Amino acid sequence: xxxxxxxANLAQHPKYYASKLEPGMKLPADTRLLRDVKLYEVPGWFxxxxxxxxxxxxxxxxxxxxxxxxxxxxxxxxxNLVAMLAGSAAVLMYITDYRDMKSHMLRKYH
Amino acid sequence: MLSRxxxxxxxxVGKSTKIPLCLRVVSARSNSTNSVIETGTSTIQxxxxxxxARLDDWENFKMPGAPYEGMGPLPPLPDYDQNFTRHYVFPxxxxxxxxxxxxxxxxxxxxxxxxxxxVSKEYYIYSHDTWYAxxxxxxxxxLNKAVGPFIRDFTESLRVDRLKAYDQVxxxxxxxxxxxxxxxxxxxxxxxxxxxINEARKTNLAMMLETEYINxxxxxxxxxxxxxxxxVTVQKVDTExxxxxxxxxxxxxxxxxxxxxxxxxxxxxxxxxxxxIASK
Numbered sequence: 001x002x003x004x005x006x007x008a009n010l011a012q013h014p015k016y017y018a019s020k021l022e023p024g025m026k027l028p029a030d031t032r033l034l035r036d037v038k039l040y041e042v043p044g045w046f047x048x049x050x051x052x053x054x055x056x057x058x059x060x061x062x063x064x065x066x067x068x069x070x071x072x073x074x075x076x077x078x079x080n081l082v083a084m085l086a087g088s089a090a091v092l093m094y095i096t097d098y099r100d101m102k103s104h105m106l107r108k109y110h
Numbered sequence: 111m112l113s114r115x116x117x118x119x120x121x122x123v124g125k126s127t128k129i130p131l132c133l134r135v136v137s138a139r140s141n142s143t144n145s146v147i148e149t150g151t152s153t154i155q156x157x158x159x160x161x162x163a164r165l166d167d168w169e170n171f172k173m174p175g176a177p178y179e180g181m182g183p184l185p186p187l188p189d190y191d192q193n194f195t196r197h198y199v200f201p202x203x204x205x206x207x208x209x210x211x212x213x214x215x216x217x218x219x220x221x222x223x224x225x226x227x228x229v230s231k232e233y234y235i236y237s238h239d240t241w242y243a244x245x246x247x248x249x250x251x252x253l254n255k256a257v258g259p260f261i262r263d264f265t266e267s268l269r270v271d272r273l274k275a276y277d278q279v280x281x282x283x284x285x286x287x288x289x290x291x292x293x294x295x296x297x298x299x300x301x302x303x304x305x306x307i308n309e310a311r312k313t314n315l316a317m318m319l320e321t322e323y324i325n326x327x328x329x330x331x332x333x334x335x336x337x338x339x340x341x342v343t344v345q346k347v348d349t350e351x352x353x354x355x356x357x358x359x360x361x362x363x364x365x366x367x368x369x370x371x372x373x374x375x376x377x378x379x380x381x382x383x384x385x386x387i388a389s390k
Contacts, residue, residue, distance in 0.1 A: 020163065022163055025163075070194050070201075071194060071195070074191045074194075075190075075191050076190065076191065076262075078198075078258065078262070079198075079254060079258065080194070080195045080198055080199070083198050083199045084195070084199050084201075087199050090243075094234075098233070098235075101235050101237070102235075104235050104237050105232050105235055106232070106235075106236060107232065110230065110231045110232055
């Protein structure tokens, strides 16, 4: 399969760019970046991801690490992170409660 | 201690003829995981197969991004971090993502169009909550602009103290590690002294061996000489005995034949000879 991880073409994910790779190391099967995965391969790629509890925890950890590195662990942090989280929470709450708000619509046909 | 002994006995030490048994036993005792001994030209390294990325050559290790000697001037550190959000809530990456295709106003257009679509299709429903949200946003924006920096400076010390503590932990760890490195280097230097001691011991041993060899050679020579001298003396004694006996026997016989008449006759003959010689 194109993009299968082996030691020869392992410069496919930044995580392994500059690492020293020993023979016998266990690597994920597909180390391509998501931007390099073709659209028709995305469902397959998605099914290959690690959805075990530990895998989910790791994905959450990665997301949080990215977020904090950009918006929290800076020299002068402000309220940007809180505002973004509040906005995301508001949007999610709106989506959750949209069904119950349908009676408040102003027009019947759009 | 006893449990450790109990656990370490009965361990199968790998059968490898190249690596000596003493080293295999040491590695089996010290490492609880599989280990492979690599004998280089002058060093012996025990490699743990469960942690293959362990750094053995730690003295010549260079951090990947560390500055080196001939690199030139480092880039200047900016006074402030670059802004990662625009209008306080929209990440800058969204704007950078569309900039190549749509320019500077691409994301704004997209968001405006999206908002228009949502309102038009009434996925966003205009209600009293809209006014609540607007009032909320305006109030908090005003508060943030007015009082935000003051609150940040007020609570800055807490954050900075924690960061300083983190840095202190790292600095202390570094100091400890530097001390450890110095100790290791000292032990290596001491081990080099051991090399000299070993050389001296080897030369001493060689000298002792040579002296012992020479001594044994000398003793061998002496023993052989003794044996040969014995044989020689035995032969001499034999010849002495036989010759002496023979001589004595002959003398005895000769003396038996000598009578007073013959004595007188020989004496007269000798005197006559002497007279002839004297007359010449």
